[in-house]
Amino acid sequence: MIKGNLILTGTPSAKLTFSNIIVEGNLDVSKVEADDVDFDTITVNGDIEL
Helix, strand or coil: CECCCEEEEECCCCCEEEEEEEECCCEEEEEECCCCEEEEEEEECCCEEC
16 A cells, blocks of 8 residues: 555566555656556556556
8 A cells, every 4th residue: 555646767677567556646657668567456546647
């Protein structure tokens, strides 16, 4: 559980997978430079910026 905003940046070297996460704020993954990002069972109570 993230009690606030989750902001991700960077370039992963492999597939990026997130699972079973609760974000009580906003999720911003707009600065992640990846072709394969997988969100499995993620709940965001705020805004999502892709």
